[in-house]
Each structure stands twice: as C-alpha cells, then as structure tokens.
Amino acid sequence: EDQDAEVEGRDYMAKLNKEMALLSNKQVKAAWAYDSNITEHNKELKLNVSLETAKVVKERWLNTIRFPWQSFKDEDLKRQFKKMSILGTAALPDDKYEKLENTITTMTSIYAEAKLCPYGDTSNTDCQLSLEPEISEKLAKSRSPDELKHYWVEWRNSTGRKCRNLYTEYVTLMNEAAKLNNFTDAAEYWLHDFEMNDFEKEVQKLWNVIEPLYMQLHAYVRGRLNEKYGDEMVPKQGAIPAHLLGNMWSQTWGNSYEFTVPFQGKQQIDVTESMKQQNYTPLKMFKLSDEFFKSLNLSAMPELFWNNSIIEKPQGRELVCHASAWDFYDGEDFRIKECTVVTMEDLYTVHHEMGHIQYYLQYKDQPNVYKEGANSGFHEAVGDTIALSVSTPKHMRKIGLLDPQSEDDPQADINFLFLTALDKIAFLPFGYLMDVWRWGVFKGTIEPKNYNCQWWNLRWRYQGIEPPVHRSEEDFDPGAKYHIVGDTPYIRYFVSFIIQFQFHRALCEKAGQFDPQNPTSKPLHQCDIYQSTEAGNALGAMLKMGSSKPWPDAMEALTGQRKMDASALMQYFAPLYEWLKEENKRTGASIGWRTHPQQKR
Ligand SMILES: C=C(C[SeH])C(=O)N1CCC[C@H]1C(=O)O
Numbered sequence: 001e002d003q004d005a006e007v008e009g010r011d012y013m014a015k016l017n018k019e020m021a022l023l024s025n026k027q028v029k030a031a032w033a034y035d036s037n038i039t040e041h042n043k044e045l046k047l048n049v050s051l052e053t054a055k056v057v058k059e060r061w062l063n064t065i066r067f068p069w070q071s072f073k074d075e076d077l078k079r080q081f082k083k084m085s086i087l088g089t090a091a092l093p094d095d096k097y098e099k100l101e102n103t104i105t106t107m108t109s110i111y112a113e114a115k116l117c118p119y120g121d122t123s124n125t126d127c128q129l130s131l132e133p134e135i136s137e138k139l140a141k142s143r144s145p146d147e148l149k150h151y152w153v154e155w156r157n158s159t160g161r162k163c164r165n166l167y168t169e170y171v172t173l174m175n176e177a178a179k180l181n182n183f184t185d186a187a188e189y190w191l192h193d194f195e196m197n198d199f200e201k202e203v204q205k206l207w208n209v210i211e212p213l214y215m216q217l218h219a220y221v222r223g224r225l226n227e228k229y230g231d232e233m234v235p236k237q238g239a240i241p242a243h244l245l246g247n248m249w250s251q252t253w254g255n256s257y258e259f260t261v262p263f264q265g266k267q268q269i270d271v272t273e274s275m276k277q278q279n280y281t282p283l284k285m286f287k288l289s290d291e292f293f294k295s296l297n298l299s300a301m302p303e304l305f306w307n308n309s310i311i312e313k314p315q316g317r318e319l320v321c322h323a324s325a326w327d328f329y330d331g332e333d334f335r336i337k338e339c340t341v342v343t344m345e346d347l348y349t350v351h352h353e354m355g356h357i358q359y360y361l362q363y364k365d366q367p368n369v370y371k372e373g374a375n376s377g378f379h380e381a382v383g384d385t386i387a388l389s390v391s392t393p394k395h396m397r398k399i400g401l402l403d404p405q406s407e408d409d410p411q412a413d414i415n416f417l418f419l420t421a422l423d424k425i426a427f428l429p430f431g432y433l434m435d436v437w438r439w440g441v442f443k444g445t446i447e448p449k450n451y452n453c454q455w456w457n458l459r460w461r462y463q464g465i466e467p468p469v470h471r472s473e474e475d476f477d478p479g480a481k482y483h484i485v486g487d488t489p490y491i492r493y494f495v496s497f498i499i500q501f502q503f504h505r506a507l508c509e510k511a512g513q514f515d516p517q518n519p520t521s522k523p524l525h526q527c528d529i530y531q532s533t534e535a536g537n538a539l540g541a542m543l544k545m546g547s548s549k550p551w552p553d554a555m556e557a558l559t560g561q562r563k564m565d566a567s568a569l570m571q572y573f574a575p576l577y578e579w580l581k582e583e584n585k586r587t588g589a590s591i592g593w594r595t596h597p598q599q600k601r
C-alpha cells in the first residue's frame, strides 16, 4: 500500500502547494500593508492574518506528516514532503505564537520609527531625523568625530537600548519553537536552510582564507584615518573607532573613500556627482537595472511591479525604510520597497533588490515549496553579481556616468579595486560575526547578562573596531541593526559576498571576458557581462531551479563547482592585495590590533 500512499501523496502535495500559495499571498499582503504604513490598525490586521494563517498551516502540517514520505520512490516528491514537514514558528501554541509575532513587530516598529535630535541642538525641539535618509547621510558625510559620535550613540539609545528585554523574550520563544520542530535550538533551525551538517565549519574556513586580506585593508585604512584624525583619535596600533568609517554599523567603508583613496587626483570613480548632475531619479536607477537584466536575455520587470513598488520614501507616514524585495506568490505580483536616494551606494542597493525580483521571476513556475533561493545566500548574491559588472569604470563609461577617458591607468585600477574592497572585503567580518553572536545567544553560550560585552568582543576580534564611548550591559548594540530586531538571519550575506565572485567568474568566462587558463590576460575585476546572452542564459537556468535541488547542484549548474570557494574573490582582489602588502611595508604600518580594547574614558 506504500504505492497507493505515494500516488495519494502526489495529489495531496499538488493541492497543498496551491493552498500554501494562497495563504502566503494573504500573509504577504498584510505584512506589506503594515511595513509600508505603520499604524495600529495595520499592525492588528497583520497580526490577525498571521495568527489565522498559522492555524491553517498547522492543520495541514498534521496531515502532511502522516504520509510515509521517507519511503517514497520519487525523489522530488520526497523533497517537497521533507520541506513541508518543517512547520516553523507556527508550531508554537497560539498564545506564544502571538507573543513572538508581537515582540518582533514591536522591535521592528521601534527601529523604524526612531527619530534623533540634530547634533548641537540642545533645545531638543525638532527631533525628527530618521535613519533614512538623514542619519545615514550624516554618518556618510560628516568629518567631525564629535558629530559622528552624537549620531552613533543616540541611534543606539533610541533603538537597541529600548529592545533589550524584548530581545530576551524573543530568544526564549524562538528556542521553544525550534525544539517543537525537533531542533536543539534556533541556531540549528536557522542553519538547516543550508542542508549541510558542517556549515559553521565551512564558513569559518572561508573567513580564514580571507582574513589576511582583511588585515591588510584594515591596517591601510587605519593609517589613513590616523593621518586625518590624529594619534589620539586613531592610535596607530589599536582598533579603529567604529563611528569614523562612514556607516552606522561600520559594515561597509565606501563612504571613507574620499580620504582613504590610494592615489589622489585620478579620475573620479564615485559616480554620485554625475548621477546628480544628470538629474538621476530613483525611477531612472530602477530602469537602468531593469535594462541590464533585459540585456542578458533575463526577464523584464512586469507592469504590476512598476505600479505596486514603493521606490521613494513616502511623506506623511511611518514605514520600514530598510530596503526589501517581496514575492506575493501568485506568479504576477512582485514588489520592492526602498527609500531610494540618488547615490552610487543606492544604485548598488537597487541592483541588489532587483536581483531578488529577478530570482522570483525566474522560479515563478516552481511549486510553491521551491519558491526560494537554492539557499538564502544565493538570493542575496544575484543582484550583487550583476552590480560587479555595473560598477566597473568600463561599464560606467558605457552608460555615461564616467567621462570616456583613454588609457587604463594602473593606479586608477588600484583605486577602483580599493573602492570595491571597502564594500566587499570590509563587510566580511561583519557578515560573519552577526550570526556567530546570534548562534551563541540561541545556544545559550552568550547569556543575556553578557549580550553587549560578547557583541563587542566579536566586533573587536573579527573587525578590529571599538566603540567611540564606553559600553555597558545597559546598552544593547546588536539591536541597533535592522536584522537583529527584524528576525532576519545574516550569514546569508557572508555567503553571498563569497559566492557572488564565483558566479561572476563563471559568467565572465561564458561572456568571453575571463580565461581561467590565463587569469591575468583579462582581469576578473574589469569584466562586464552586459549584453551577454550566454552569461544571462546560464544564470537564468540556475535561478529557475529555485530550491528544487540541494544548493550544490545549483552551484554546479552555473560554476561547475559544488562548494563555496573564496578563490574567486581572492583572484578578483589579487592586484589590490599585492599593493596593500607593499604599501603597508613601505609605511611600516603594523598589521592587526593586538592592543586590548581600551575601555573608553
Ligand atoms: C539590502 C538589504 C535587504 Se535584503 C540588506 O539588508 N543588506 C544588503 C547587504 C547587507 C544587508 C544590510 O543592509 O545589512
């Protein structure tokens, strides 16, 4: 009768996929309504739909697990049942599920609605500065350590500090939910996404490959910050003060480029000014990205996308500005919500989000259960991979954002690699430590009484940065980062920043812009796959798979490899790595930050 069970199981799964699509559509609509317009009414609606959906999903799950799917013959049907047999947080009893949803929504609202007073305004009257765009712009542009410190500290007082107790409750409920799904804790539940039992070891090995390059970049940037801000502010052997790197979380350092660039006086490669001079708008930025995907013979954004997306910050209402891409699971409705500003940094974020939408479009005919990335890192890598081509000076000249200048100047080339490293290499230790901290919290090796101290130990050990003022357990600095309060895993971005270079190398080869037999003949960092249908077709074929196969199969389909491999990233940055080692030797810069973090006066 197993034969009959499998026949019945096939019909059951086909129906279940259709039902789950309708439930997801309903839930995503309510979540979109709330995230794009934070009101009590929309919060209630979102919570009610979430509770209702969880009840139905749990009922279906009780039927699903009754099938003897482990003994089915059809591998694909077995994979669908295997995925559907993990219920997730809906396994919690109703009251605890509601508590968990409420806690996450409350923390997200605190973050989204946080407003700061302007630096130097002691009257504290008009404290209306939001993270996007005002405070992010201050962190990017101010060169006053005092002003930077003001926004750095006040942001943490207005977000993380207010979420500390909520977060402890969140952790307890997440671990309860994990145990109800037969996982030891929420760390194991999150890591299950990568379908490999040594995943944590794998990412640690990848970090070990990259760390020497990061150390060289850190030493060089610290040297330039020391020149600018002096020994007192930036000690030559110490960790870098977190507020001086141009970003609220010190996760990318691109905004420090103007005073850390290796060779001054070369052709400008920060295209923000050109974008402004050419009257770029957010819509033009999105159209530019759409055009690149179409040039690869990939899908154009559907009409509904342009009608339903929110690409500029709407006035007169509260909303979650953190950029996001949404699948409504009906094969037609796909949206981006982004408070876009006209800068080069946001041009890359636009491509990042458009990459998510392209993935949704490519796998829209998969059964609902497979409407995911091969793993969550794949989903984060699509747009960034395209942006690696867009960001090249060659491409920027092609689209008129850089004036067509003649010779390829090796120093300008180093400047370009350096600017890319300020985003891609600087990011890696942050992308790694975010979930090292959370895995520790879920496993209980990091206890609530040490949340903040352990956070800063990791920030010191992996990033070599330190806080501009003393931190205590009154503070909760992880909660000043969206993904922590928003219940969004983060190792996916570390994975993405590694595999996007594997994808880039494979696509460049298909586009005839890279020769693995002679890697320096056409340098990987100068490759632009624009208009290559060979590259586009290969990428599309991999994206169409969704999560229908284990991710090594998807990786192999595009790159021929079955593992994550940092060699592509190291190949891309090789010229810069050599230059940094020579330069740091020339200046006698010390490598590393062995001096212990000075507890700030
Ligand atoms: C742009 C998004 C939405 Se998926 C994002 O959260 N990113 C993109 C890169 C890293 C991470 C961050 O901002 O922290």
Ligand SMILES: [Zn+2]
Binding pocket: 352, 353, 356, 379, 380
């Ligand atoms: Zn993303």
